[in-house]
Amino acid sequence: MADIQGSYDDLFTAVPTALAASLDAGDAGAAVAVFVGGEPVVDVWGGFADAERTVPWQRDTIVNVWSVTKTMTALCALVLADRGELDPAAPVARYWPEFAAAGKEAVLVRHLLAHTAGLPDWDGPVDDLYDWPSATARLAGQAPQWEPGSAAGYHSLTQGFLVGEVVRRITGRSVGEFFAAEIAGPLGADFRIGLPGEHDHRVAPTVPPPGRDEDWTASAPGSSAAPAAGTGIRVRDGNSEAWRRAQIPAASGFGNARSVALVQSVMACGGSVRGVRLLSRAGCDRAWEEQFRGEDRVLGMPVRYGLGYGLFGSTYGWGGWGGSMVMIEPDARMAVAYVTNQMREPADDTRGLEIVMAAYDGLKGLQG
Template sequence: MLWKGSSRAIRRALGSGENGAARSIGGLPHGVQGAADPHFARAVRFFGTLFPGPGYGGGALAVYQDGRPVVDVWTGWADRRGEVHWTADTAAMAFSATKGAASTVVHRLVERNLLNYDDPVARFWPEFGAHGKSAITVRDVLAHRAGLSLLGGIGSADLLDQRVMEDRLAAAPSDRFLGKSAYHALTYGWLVSGLTRAVTGSTMRELFRSELAGPLHTEGLHLGRPPANSPVRVAEILMPQGVTNNGVLQFLFPRLAASPMSGGLGAFYVPGLKSLLQGDMPFLDSEIPSANGVMTARSLAKMYGAIANGGHIDGTQFLSAAMVANFTGRLSRRPDRNVVVPMSFHLGYHASPVPGVLPGFGHAGVGGCIGWANPATKTAFAFVHNRLITPMITDYASIGVLAALVDRGAAVARKDGVDAVPDFGTPTSPTHRASGQLTT
């Protein structure tokens, strides 16, 4: 029996355990919509508590187990005024969770022998070989070891021009972190898009549709703002809309960020970035494959659900079992040079920086959006929302709680069997679905 809900969902007491929950639940928590297998009742109830009012925005949670959707729920508000409810086709800007999707595009091309992880990037993108970078491999880029994390003091105009950024990176020399893990917070996306453009002739925005959305039969995966005819609507980011000027910081930050010794600040800081996330969010009107992916939880979870299930989803071999078996990398406890904590980057995904928490791999973004796969349990989940700077400052901690509750539910569900939830949201068209699809 599925656990279903609507805006008039019935509220009943939860049992003390997952089996108790399965027996006692009659509807989703108040305000939560969608459906879920009852074994995941605790995860869904906790998710519902994260959005107590309009000032806390909205979000969605989706879980796949054995390649089947078992949780697809959403709640809260998609606008800053608290007037527009989150729906099945509401998507969030996922920030760095975008990197996991961009990396998956690369893997799809490797699968078809259009790329090779251990080949130099310059073999496919000749301009990239400038200033002694001819030996940097595709694997180095995916591991954030290319020594190109620094932005060099760029302004917001350059940030919004993907071709300018690709050309700048191709022409730049590597820095002192070449060969070492140094999180390429923004430059990662342009390195990957420059590479894939050289191979396919397509933009990363186009590849998100042909290599991800189409084969996965889901509308909810875009890079940048969805076209006007798409049913997907982007939730407004909740953050202060006024511009606060601090003269000292405005003077210091650009100079520090432009320094070759800037470290993490030089990888993240762009003057005027905050204004690009306000209003109608002009940050969405470009291709920034590290940060401006627009995703529903359902679609992001489906991508990782395929990876966790040996590459197989909906009767399609999205990626080969042999390939996804290589996505689990070795854990490292050596701090990343830019974010200080260990990230264990491997083939474009990262492991949890906290030992024992969040087994598996995926990618999280600033603010707390995440897509994650645990091949050991064949389970994947995605959590997306529209909070960035709001009264809720615990979203990173919430990820750990959600993951633990999802894993607990999945363990019991494996013994009892699960019910798949219905398909919510809008799929891609049959023509688009076939584009770029792999077959067994």
């Protein structure tokens, strides 16, 4: 059985057991954190930070969590909405006048957060993702692919630039700067959107699925929808220095399970964690407001979207390419985070769900 480091409440033994099972099945490395009431009941890690399996995963190892980053960017928007500086029902052009081009006058901020704005694809070169003015100007000039608000199509890369530029227009700070100053800083969370070079030595590079190499590209396999247009992101792109330094707020966040669970505990605990209040309870509840229910035309599957989060029964959260995920259970004040450097084929990847189910086992004992 894989060697698991860290600590956990005895009621939650199923969680490190599930982590060990994934490592025993061939994964390189991973970490899991479960917070209840803003405090850790599980904080464990294991395996290796490199594909060659020579560098053990450490307590402070960090990893690109891909689209789990979207939950951090959404939280920035929710904080601004709670302060009265951002109206989710307002036209995007109120804050970003250039965005009204090409028939987008009626696109609302909530459409950006719920993948219904009609701008799901990035049609530029990968290198332009690293240039914020270029990326946002390109999106401002694009025409929507459908009537905004009428359909959903997963904005896998574009959502972060769209929401992030609104944040920048309101605050004068990049989304990475705002997140660092207003969220991660006050909480003491080890998570960054735009990674400074001094943290490179802690990064566990992404490992492609068995049988794949670093040219493997993000897609939605098994989708009944037409393949997404635009530039495909390869594993090697995500492992590049340019990707780490850039702010790609839909996909380039770096952290560990502990930091993801800590930040999203704000949402699980009604806006306040460890004496730090970032949101009112009403501000948290905004995330629950259903914006779309139906088939996502990019993912080719049924979805429910709230304001920046996917809705799943009594929980909400989101997952990232390669397997990392976060799930929030507000009724139990619980946040569950799983991060890994080991990708699997999406159709075969149930690791995050298994971790969440193991956390629920522990929760039953805690509540019993």
